[in-house]
């Protein structure tokens with residue numbers, strides 16, 4: 001998908017979360033790194049239409065996130081920092097089924113899509129579980145299933161490996177690598193994005209580097225002073 005920022009910025013009162021940004025993205029995997037408070041989540045929220053630009057515009061395949069809000073939103077899926085909060089129905093099976101139900105599917109059709117999607121992410125065994133019975137990695141994958149069943153063009157991850165152990169980190173990394181969908185991945189876990197061909201570095205609300213994972217990581221280390 002073609003994501004385009006045209007002098008888009010995001011301000012909260014007199015605080016600038018993201019300075020005016022002009023940028024085009026179409027790579028399958030885009031990493032986003034930077035210090036805390038550098039504007040990464042603001043950037044991601046603008047893509048997903050969860051925040052509206054204070055000025056300028058953000059378009060997804062030409063659809064404006066403000067003027068074509070519904071159609072643009074349908075193109076994106078967002079996995080939040082605490083994916084447990086976005087699972088709202090008691091059982092994983094029910095929650096993943098919400099999307100197809102809201103598209104008007106019923107009974108067996110919903111069940112089939114849910115089964116296929118859980119199998120796609122290797123979590124069929126979680127179907128009858130409740131969110132509080134899942135590990136952090138399993139929650140990420142369950143949220144991913146609930147998002148991907150809606151067939152977004154791009155999935156945005158906000159620190160997907162935060163607080164995960166090595167095994168779960170590897171599992172989530174593999175799930176992202178295996179996605180057919182485009183992925184925009186915000187991360188403090190530099191290993192996760194190191195081999196992405198395009199990684200953006202934000203600093204103090206501005207895009208300060210745009211390049212390969214290796215080069216972006218080096219720039220980020222310079223900024224962090226370590």
Ligand SMILES: Nc1ncnc2c1ncn2[C@@H]1O[C@H](COP(=O)(O)OP(=O)(O)OP(=O)(O)O)[C@@H](O)[C@H]1O
Nearest residue numbers: 012015016017034035036037038039040041042043
């Ligand atoms: N709703 C809000 N109201 C006011 N200021 C905000 C709001 N959301 C973010 N900010 C401010 O905007 C700036 C950028 O925040 P943002 O969440 O985009 O950073 P981030 O790079 O994602 O940080 P982190 O790595 O800590 O998640 C910060 O100074 C933050 O305090």
